[in-house]
Amino acid sequence: MTVINLSGTSFRKADLTDVDFSQATIQNTNFGYAVLHNVFWRDVRKFNQLRVGESYLANPKVRQLIVTGKIQNQNLDYQNLRGVNLQGADLQDASLIGANLKQANLQNADLSRAKLVQTQLDEANLTGAMLTGATIEDWGVTRHTKLHGVRCRYIFMRLPTKDDPNPRRKPDNWQEEFEDGDFADFIQPIVDTLDLYHNQGVDPRAIAISLKRLAENHPDAELEIVGMEKRGGDNLLLRLATALGANLSQLSAEYFQTYNEIKSLAEKEVKALLAEKDNRIYNLENMIVTALQRPSFYTQTYQNKGDTFMADAPKKYTKNEFSGSFTGVFISIDKSQGNQVGGPTYANHVGGMINNYPAEQKQNLADAAAEIQQLLQQLEQNYPDATEIEKQSALAVTLQQEIKQNPTLKARLINALKEGGIEALKVLFGHIGIPIEMVKGWIEAEAS
Numbered sequence: 001m002t003v004i005n006l007s008g009t010s011f012r013k014a015d016l017t018d019v020d021f022s023q024a025t026i027q028n029t030n031f032g033y034a035v036l037h038n039v040f041w042r043d044v045r046k047f048n049q050l051r052v053g054e055s056y057l058a059n060p061k062v063r064q065l066i067v068t069g070k071i072q073n074q075n076l077d078y079q080n081l082r083g084v085n086l087q088g089a090d091l092q093d094a095s096l097i098g099a100n101l102k103q104a105n106l107q108n109a110d111l112s113r114a115k116l117v118q119t120q121l122d123e124a125n126l127t128g129a130m131l132t133g134a135t136i137e138d139w140g141v142t143r144h145t146k147l148h149g150v151r152c153r154y155i156f157m158r159l160p161t162k163d164d165p166n167p168r169r170k171p172d173n174w175q176e177e178f179e180d181g182d183f184a185d186f187i188q189p190i191v192d193t194l195d196l197y198h199n200q201g202v203d204p205r206a207i208a209i210s211l212k213r214l215a216e217n218h219p220d221a222e223l224e225i226v227g228m229e230k231r232g233g234d235n236l237l238l239r240l241a242t243a244l245g246a247n248l249s250q251l252s253a254e255y256f257q258t259y260n261e262i263k264s265l266a267e268k269e270v271k272a273l274l275a276e277k278d279n280r281i282y283n284l285e286n287m288i289v290t291a292l293q294r295p296s297f298y299t300q301t302y303q304n305k306g307d308t309f310m311a312d313a314p315k316k317y318t319k320n321e322f323s324g325s326f327t328g329v330f331i332s333i334d335k336s337q338g339n340q341v342g343g344p345t346y347a348n349h350v351g352g353m354i355n356n357y358p359a360e361q362k363q364n365l366a367d368a369a370a371e372i373q374q375l376l377q378q379l380e381q382n383y384p385d386a387t388e389i390e391k392q393s394a395l396a397v398t399l400q401q402e403i404k405q406n407p408t409l410k411a412r413l414i415n416a417l418k419e420g421g422i423e424a425l426k427v428l429f430g431h432i433g434i435p436i437e438m439v440k441g442w443i444e445a446e447a448s
């Protein structure tokens with residue numbers, strides 16, 4: 001093969017996207033301000049005395065990696081590797097904590113046992129990559145991350161610490177492994193999320209008002225709370241799903257501007273602002289207070305939230321099991337139904353509505369309603385001091401688990417949806433405030 005000699009060449013400000021420099025000699029070459037997206041550098045010769053500006057080429061470890069394709073057990077924490085071509089690279093045991101690998105080419109790379117904690121992977125291509133034994137705590141994959149054909153037998157959800165040595169292995173059973181193709185389905189997020197991290201004195205009331213205002217200002221963003229997690233002390237991570245194409249940067253900036261303004265208001269001004277809002281502000285505030293003050297309530301209720309596990313986990317795992325402590329809570333700008341969870345009113349309400357259905361459907365709905373009524377009564381007994389919003393959140397999670405694990409209820413709900421459509425689900429769940437589309441998604445996931 002002919003070796004290309006590019007020594008002394010100036011590529012200053014050039015767009016070198018997808019260029020293959022493999023085996024070229026590039027001593028004294030100028031890459032200042034050049035676009036180096038997906039450039040292939042494997043086996044480049046005399047990779048020294050370069051002008052590289054502030055690109056990833058400025059790091060000797062990165063130059064070694066892209067030339068040799070090997071950098072086992074090395075530390076590349078917090079490095080900016082955006083757009084780097086690491087196709088087929090050996091990254092076993094590498095530490096990439098906080099590294100920016102957005103738009104990186106990691107096809108067929110070996111990331112076995114790598115630390116991918118908070119690693120940013122938006123638009124990265126991991127097609128065919130090996131991830132067995134990697135740690136992926138808070139990694140930044142999005143719907144634009146390519147995970148087709150990823151090879152992974154097991155994964156760790158947490159980086160062990162002295163205080164918490166449990167690495168949170170998935171699958172939970174250390175004797176089980178993901179089957180071919182399972183991991184991509186398990187990990188691929190349903191939506192991108194807007195992550196709002198609060199510290200230095202979390203104000204639940206200001207959060208609730210700010211969220212409500214953000215939803216009112218951006219109805220097309222379809223904001224939905226999918227995670228609310230206490231992070232050490234009184235810090236809080238609030239995670240929201242958004243519509244495809246929503247400007248996350250703009251939403252985050254606007255939210256925190258409102259939040260900080262409300263935090264700075266005098267108590268009298270905040271009360272006046274609250275008087276203009278409806279009761280859903282108080283519901284959101286209650287949820288946030290619960291996350292900060294009573295996390296054990298949700299630890300008992302949510303059995304599959306990433307760091308709390310069921311005793312007997314199924315062999316196959318889905319992305320739906322990655323829900324946070326609070327899930328499916330829409331920040332609606334429409335009028336809430338305002339119904340309470342529990343009590344005899346549920347049976348009375350459903351009983352009156354199912355009379356309009358044919359005999360066979362009526363019996364099926366009645367049987368399903370009876371099981372749901374039992375869940376309501378069980379929650380009343382288990383959490384007598386919980387608020388209505390806490391009970392409603394607990395019911396949502398309990399119901400999701402029942403649909404997964406109770407074949408009788410699952411069959412009845414599948415049949416109800418098949419025969420009566422969304423209106424049948426409204427009969428069963430509309431009165432207790434569980435979002436109908438969310439229940440429909442659970443049922444369809446089990447039916448498929």
